[in-house]
Amino acid sequence: MNQKHDHANQILSLLENNESINSLKVAQTIGINHQELVGYLLQLEASNYIITEGLKKDQLFLTEEGNTILNSQSGEYEIYQKVPEGGISMTDLQKQFGIDQAPKQKQEQGEKKEKQAEDPKKKLFDQGFGNAKKMGYIKMDKGMISKVANDLPDKIKQELQSFNEIKLGSPQAKLLIERKLASISTIKYFEIKKGVKYSPKFREQFAALTTEQLLSGEWKDCDYKSINLNAEGEKISMGNLHPLLKVRKQFSQILIGLGFEEMPTNQFVESSFWNFDALFQPQKHPARDAHDTFFCSDPELSEEVDNTLRDKVKTMHQTGGVGSIGYQYEWSHEEARKNILRTHTTAVSSKMLYRIAQQYKEKGYFPKKYFSIDKVFRNETLDATHLAEFHQIEGVVIDKNASLGQLMGIIREFFREIGINKLWFKPTYNPYTEPSMEIYGYHPVLNKKVEIGNSGVFRPEMLAPLGIPEDVNVIAWGLGLERPTMIYYDIRDIRTMVGPEVKVETVRSNAFCVFESK
Ligand code: PHE
Numbered sequence: 001m002n003q004k005h006d007h008a009n010q011i012l013s014l015l016e017n018n019e020s021i022n023s024l025k026v027a028q029t030i031g032i033n034h035q036e037l038v039g040y041l042l043q044l045e046a047s048n049y050i051i052t053e054g055l056k057k058d059q060l061f062l063t064e065e066g067n068t069i070l071n072s073q074s075g076e077y078e079i080y081q082k083v084p085e086g087g088i089s090m091t092d093l094q095k096q097f098g099i100d101q102a103p104k105q106k107q108e109q110g111e112k113k114e115k116q117a118e119d120p121k122k123k124l125f126d127q128g129f130g131n132a133k134k135m136g137y138i139k140m141d142k143g144m145i146s147k148v149a150n151d152l153p154d155k156i157k158q159e160l161q162s163f164n165e166i167k168l169g170s171p172q173a174k175l176l177i178e179r180k181l182a183s184i185s186t187i188k189y190f191e192i193k194k195g196v197k198y199s200p201k202f203r204e205q206f207a208a209l210t211t212e213q214l215l216s217g218e219w220k221d222c223d224y225k226s227i228n229l230n231a232e233g234e235k236i237s238m239g240n241l242h243p244l245l246k247v248r249k250q251f252s253q254i255l256i257g258l259g260f261e262e263m264p265t266n267q268f269v270e271s272s273f274w275n276f277d278a279l280f281q282p283q284k285h286p287a288r289d290a291h292d293t294f295f296c297s298d299p300e301l302s303e304e305v306d307n308t309l310r311d312k313v314k315t316m317h318q319t320g321g322v323g324s325i326g327y328q329y330e331w332s333h334e335e336a337r338k339n340i341l342r343t344h345t346t347a348v349s350s351k352m353l354y355r356i357a358q359q360y361k362e363k364g365y366f367p368k369k370y371f372s373i374d375k376v377f378r379n380e381t382l383d384a385t386h387l388a389e390f391h392q393i394e395g396v397v398i399d400k401n402a403s404l405g406q407l408m409g410i411i412r413e414f415f416r417e418i419g420i421n422k423l424w425f426k427p428t429y430n431p432y433t434e435p436s437m438e439i440y441g442y443h444p445v446l447n448k449k450v451e452i453g454n455s456g457v458f459r460p461e462m463l464a465p466l467g468i469p470e471d472v473n474v475i476a477w478g479l480g481l482e483r484p485t486m487i488y489y490d491i492r493d494i495r496t497m498v499g500p501e502v503k504v505e506t507v508r509s510n511a512f513c514v515f516e517s518k
Pocket of ligand 1: 343479
């Protein structure tokens with residue numbers, strides 16, 4: 001049996017023949033401090049062995065000074081004892097206490113006087129002397145101090161020796177409090193009674209049945225805690241999706257629902273060829289400037305693309321084809337091989353279109369709908385609405401019958417799914433689409449028209465070199481992921497969505513994104 005059980009058993013056996021017991025007395029009997037006892041009481045009460053009633057009472061306590069006197073003697077008694085038979089002068093008596101009478105002139109200086117008054121020895125002496133007179137130990141006659149009687153007892157010490165019998169409010173108590181030898185403070189204690197499961201012997205309640213208990217048969221004698229079926233389970237901390245990932249997931253579900261397949265986007269470093277050249281974007285186009293694009297230094301150049309494809313793209317840029325005269329400039333192979341961080345997901349689409357064209361050669365024509373959502377990079381100055389890396393969502397429809405009307409229809413359907421119903425299309429220019437349209441949507445929260453995407457019909461100058469048959473049309477649109485995410489989660493500064501600025505707590509508590517479609 002451990003000590004915990006010993007004490008519990010002691011408490012229980014004290015209760016065996018008593019209706020109720022007082023915790024202060026129990027602590028005294030067992031010989032532990034009250035606070036420790038309270039710990040055992042709580043445990044016994046929780047197992048219904050006992051019930052307790054919390055009570056309060058004022059109690060007299062010895063102060064530190066009171067204790068000192070109890071262990072030695074009172075100040076007045078010390079003085080009394082030092083007074084000899086024939087009496088003594090004040091100066092001599094003070095000397096006995098090691099109090100040096102300071103020279104007169106020094107005493108006159110105000111500052112020193114104060115110091116003298118602060119001397120703790122003197123203060124104690126004065127106090128003792130005053131009390132010795134008051135208590136009738138000594139008397140003063142013509143400057144001589146003498147004892148009132150011989151063999152007087154130390155009355156205050158005697159009072160303190162019977163301190164436990166002193167009642168609150170009695171003259172003795174008042175005297176001790178006045179002399180700061182005792183003080184009153186409220187103490188909390190308990191009245192202890194038997195509980196419904198009372199037994200004079202404590203049996204520990206086990207939280208779980210163990211293999212050992214089963215094997216040894218000990219379980220037959222064990223008590224078990226009842227199971228709290230209302231207890232809440234422990235919260236499991238697990239991974240949570242970042243707001244961007246939640247919205248991304250939502251977008252991909254919408255697109256999958258509309259019959260789109262996801263394109264592989266796992267390649268941040270792309271050659272200029274797929275990002276620009278294959279998209280019929282001239283090599284002198286301002287977007288290719290280092291101000292807008294991140295170029296890679298190692299490896300600086302990408303691997304060769306298929307020669308035939310390369311030459312077809314080159315010809316289209318230089319002299320044109322499919323009814324176009326091209327851009328009429330000297331196309332640089334080296335420029336096209338420059339590695340960059342892809343600036344848009346249309347680089348993914350151009351590669352996919354080439355792959356589809358290859359498949360057409362084997363399997364013949366089939367319509368296809370693709371989408372991608374992933375990171376792109378632009379050399380932007382960072383501010384509350386711009387980052388150098390962000391995400392794009394892109395949709396591509398490859399279909400013989402694809403038209404501008406169909407593009408507008410698909411875009412309407414897509415935005416309707418994310419709760420944007422009012423759309424406007426504005427003509428714009430992209431090197432790789434014709435016609436091209438900026439997409440504007442009415443934002444109910446911002447209460448205004450906002451640009452939400454870009455779109456168009458891919459130009460024959462782009463599609464022909466990739467090998468897409470002339471009668472097959474490809475329509476596409478793209479938009480950023482960050483803006484809808486910021487609107488949805490009310491994020492004011494785009495920079496708080498990345499790196500150490502991300503607040504883990506909001507990531508945990510943010511709702512799973514569900515767009516309301518009407
Ligand atoms: N690539 C364009 C952009 O970065 C978006 C776009 C995609 C436009 C497809 C037309 C067609 O803004």
